[in-house]
Amino acid sequence: MSSRTLPLLFINLGGEMLYILDQRLRAQNIPTDKAKKVMNDIITTMFNKKFLEELFKPQELYSKKALRTVFDRLAHASIMRLNQASMDKLYDLMTMAFKYQVLLCPRPKDLLLVSFNHMDAIKDFVRDAPSILNQVDETYRQLIEMYTALSGGEFQLIRQTLLVFFQDMHIRVSIFLKDKVQNSNGRFVLPTSGPVPCGTQIPGMIRMFSCTGEEVRRLQFPSGGGYTGALREGSFQMFGERVIKLGTNMYSVSRPVETHMSGTAKNSAQHRPAHQQC
Incomplete structure (x- = not known):
């Protein structure tokens, strides 16, 4: 198991x-200033400097229970409140979405592009908050420093560690079921078409060579x-086109989500003072 997996798991989830x-x-028409405060508070907590320093230390993955506790606390780092059922649905959707992305990654190294x-997207959420933006930029630098120099084998070990973590999770999600990328038993349907991984060739050809290296058949x-054919390689730097679409916001188009804020959450976001944090 890779001891470098935890930061990628946390950031992607x-x-x-x-x-x-x-x-x-947005769906519940929360006032823009209140919605921004909710997002900013959560992102500030997520990218807390001391927390990330600990997160980026080589270590085993958290247990499923411990990781769930981390995200329970993170989701409630603002004035917003989720009831237990809403939090369960939120976490299920988060985990299954990232599991699907890990399964679809063309190359293990592309996990870093998914993370970017x-x-x-997180950077875009806080584009009007310079201090939070600095926190996010510092995490970019940590990701680049830790991961861009890793070998393909090390990324394969990271991918395998993630797949082991997700292997018993077969939660059915309405979005995936409707898109027919998930079966009724909760297992994903993986495509057998589309671009091959960068640096590889389209399968279907066997080439034979002589002992001198000349192709003979x-x-x-x-x-x-x-x-x-493969798409061009995405940018592994702080800026640039990632090319790969895995990890982008699949809710940017209007569609129902099987996660709902409780009624008290909506009321508290609208009526509680903007400076109050819980």
Whole structure:
């Protein structure tokens, strides 16, 4: 198991949580200033300097129970309140969304691009709050420093660690069921088509070489899928196009989400003083 997996797990799950909360705040017509305060408070807590210093230390993954506790506290780091059922649905959707992204990653290294997609969106949430923006930028630098120099094998170990963490989670999510990417038993349907990973070729060709390295024969075989050439590689720097779409906000278009704020949450967000934190 990789001791470098925890930061990626936390940041990606946190990004998914923020997508869902943002969608719910907009759907319930929470005033813009109150909604911004909710998001800013949660992001400030998520990127707390001392917490991240501990998070980025090489260590085993938290247990499922411990990680759930972390996100319970994070979701309530603002004036917003979720009841137990809403928090359960929120966490289920977060975990299944990131599990799907891990499964679909073309290469293990692309987990970092998925993380950067989440980070880019989080940065956009706080674009009008310079102090919080600095916290997010510092986390970019930590991610780049820790992960960009890792080998493909080390990223494969990180991916395997994540898959082991998620392997017993087969929660059915309405969005995935409607999109037919999840079966009724909670298992995901993985595509056998689309672009191949960057740096690889479309399957379906066997090339044979002589002992001198000269190609002497080619055989074609059915690959069983409709594959296309690889897309260009995304940017692994703080800025740039990521190319890969995994980890972007799937709620940016209007669609129902199986997570709901409690009635008291909406009222408290509207009526409690903006400076109050719980």
